[in-house]
Amino acid sequence: MVRCDILVIHRYRSTDNAVAYVSVPPCDSSQDFGELLETEKGADVVFEVGDETVAAHRCVLAARSPVFAAELFGPMKEGNVAAAGVVRLEDMEMEVFKALLRYAYTSSLSLQGMANDHITCRKILVAADRYGMGRLKLICEEWICECINVDTVVTILALAEQHHCEGPKQACFDFLADPTKLRAVMVTSGFQHLWESCPSLMMELMDM
Amino acid sequence: MVRCDILVIHRYRSTDNAVAYVSVPPCDSSQDFGELLETEKGADVVFEVGDETVAAHRCVLAARSPVFAAELFGPMKEGNVAAAGVVRLEDMEMEVFKALLRYAYTSSLSLQGMANDHITCRKILVAADRYGMGRLKLICEEWICECINVDTVVTILALAEQHHCEGPKQACFDFLADPTKLRAVMVTSGFQHLWESCPSLMMELMDM
Numbered sequence: 161m162v163r164c165d166i167l168v169i170h171r172y173r174s175t176d177n178a179v180a181y182v183s184v185p186p187c188d189s190s191q192d193f194g195e196l197l198e199t200e201k202g203a204d205v206v207f208e209v210g211d212e213t214v215a216a217h218r219c220v221l222a223a224r225s226p227v228f229a230a231e232l233f234g235p236m237k238e239g240n241v242a243a244a245g246v247v248r249l250e251d252m253e254m255e256v257f258k259a260l261l262r263y264a265y266t267s268s269l270s271l272q273g274m275a276n277d278h279i280t281c282r283k284i285l286v287a288a289d290r291y292g293m294g295r296l297k298l299i300c301e302e303w304i305c306e307c308i309n310v311d312t313v314v315t316i317l318a319l320a321e322q323h324h325c326e327g328p329k330q331a332c333f334d335f336l337a338d339p340t341k342l343r344a345v346m347v348t349s350g351f352q353h354l355w356e357s358c359p360s361l362m363m364e365l366m367d368m
Numbered sequence: 369m370v371r372c373d374i375l376v377i378h379r380y381r382s383t384d385n386a387v388a389y390v391s392v393p394p395c396d397s398s399q400d401f402g403e404l405l406e407t408e409k410g411a412d413v414v415f416e417v418g419d420e421t422v423a424a425h426r427c428v429l430a431a432r433s434p435v436f437a438a439e440l441f442g443p444m445k446e447g448n449v450a451a452a453g454v455v456r457l458e459d460m461e462m463e464v465f466k467a468l469l470r471y472a473y474t475s476s477l478s479l480q481g482m483a484n485d486h487i488t489c490r491k492i493l494v495a496a497d498r499y500g501m502g503r504l505k506l507i508c509e510e511w512i513c514e515c516i517n518v519d520t521v522v523t524i525l526a527l528a529e530q531h532h533c534e535g536p537k538q539a540c541f542d543f544l545a546d547p548t549k550l551r552a553v554m555v556t557s558g559f560q561h562l563w564e565s566c567p568s569l570m571m572e573l574m575d576m
Contacts, residue, residue: 181535182510188503189397189432189475196431201441203427219411219425223404224397233409267397295396302390327389 193220193265205232206246209254216261224264225291256283263288263296271303278307282319289323297325305331310341314350321361333368401428401473413440416456417465424469432472433499464491471496471504479511486515490527497531505533513539518549522558529569541576 196202196217203215221228231247249257255274263269269284271277285300304316305328313332320329336342345351355362404410404425411423429436439455457465463482471477477492479485493508512524513536521540528537544550553559563570 181513181539182506184506184510185503187475189401192431193397196427201427201430201437217425217427219404219409219427222409223400229409267395295393298390298392302392305389331389 190266190268194262196220197261197265204245207257208246208248209252209257212254214254214258214261221261221264225293227291228264252287253283255280256287259284260287260291260293260296263293263299267295269296269299278304278312281307282315285319285323285325297323298327301325301327304328308332308335310344310348313341313345314348314354317361318354318358321358333365336365337368398474398476402470404428405469405473412453414454415465416454417460417462420462422462422466422469429469429472433501435499436472460495461491463488464495467492468495468499468501468504471501471507475503477504477507486512486520489515490523493527493531493533505531506535509533509535512536516540516543518552518556521549521553522556522562525569526562526566529566541573544573545576 197220200215203217205218205221206213206215218228218232222233223229259269259271259274259280271281274280281300281303285297285304288294288297288300301320304319308316308328308331313335316328317332319325320332336345405428408423411425413426413429414421414423426436426440430441431437467477467479467482467488479489482488489508489511493505493512496502496505496508509528512527516524516536516539521543524536525540527533528535528540544553
């Protein structure tokens with residue numbers, strides 16, 4: 161275990177020329193809670209995703225997500241399932257769920273080491289929306305705004321519409337305001353599908 | 369519940385002139401864990417301090433303090449006491465323990481509203497040392513360095529010696545390097561008591 165909280169510097173002079181005898185390191189709670197997730201110490205719930213499982217702590221999840229709070233502690237709780245400490249998740253991938261768990265504990269999202277992080281990030285956004293984790297959703301929104309190109313814009317626009325992501329939606333509209341890019345996108349099958357499935361979105365685009 | 373994570377600002381121009389479509393608010397985990405402590409949702413341990421009780425979550429405490437980890441989950445755990453979920457604390461004041469709990473959940477220490485916060489802060493330092501919470505101890509050390517005067521220096525020096533607080537110890541020594549202040553302190557009964565109880569500390573002071 162690496163700890164950064166024993167650093168003490170004596171008598172250095174800070175910029176205002178006062179003597180500082182103690183240096184308090186940055187907050188270490190993310191590291192502590194990240195270790196709690198990894199070590200599974202005192203874990204009281206197991207999630208089954210596909211044929212894999214991961215253990216976690218109900219109170220941490222309830223603190224960080226109103227949906228987990230309701231599912232694990234509220235009246236929505238499925239009695240036997242929650243009491244037995246095993247929750248089966250459908251429509252979820254383990255890589256995505258682990259990223260969501262890690263965010264719940266550490267408040268940080270790392271896509272490092274994930275194959276095709278752009279697609280994974282979209283899936284994490286969907287999961288964040290499902291569990292009511294607003295800040296995680298915004299982190300994903302910020303990330304996918306960086307990934308808009310001729311190949312991705314239709315998928316991102318559809319995702320933005322479905323999950324009420326105003327920022328990415330506006331970013332897609334701005335991208336399509338360029339006639340050259342719009343022409344390149346309009347001939348794709350994805351665009352034609354979006355035209356049929358989300359006519360109101362297309363009307364908005366035309367209005368621009 | 370006040371949540372700050374739904375703020376989205378569209379298309380503002382950041383300093384590097386790039387368009388930002390999404391604004392991610394600051395980390396909100398301290399607030400979430402603070403609410404967990406207040407609501408006691410899923411709490412699984414009760415601490416008795418004097419004739420008062422306070423509920424908490426074992427996994428949070430274990431994540432934040434190696435001493436709690438050992439007491440609540442490790443081989444040091446007192447079987448029946450921990451299993452029943454009630455832990456009686458001796459040599460502790462509820463106000464001090466609540467501040468320590470709040471720090472464990474939120475990583476912040478507030479002395480606001482506490483009578484005689486200087487004395488309370490010294491007690492929290494002692495509690496932080498007892499539970500191996502290094503950063504909280506440093507926050508207290510930083511605070512008590514601001515409280516050194518003719519009336520407090522002896523108490524703080526004794527505390528610093530007993531709990532291995534090098535910063536406050538040096539701050540006291542620097543304070544006593546002023547002959548006028550040293551003379552004022554030397555006539556106090558506290559100084560004479562320290563002289564008798566910590567002769568090595570006095571030798572260090574003389575050496576300066």
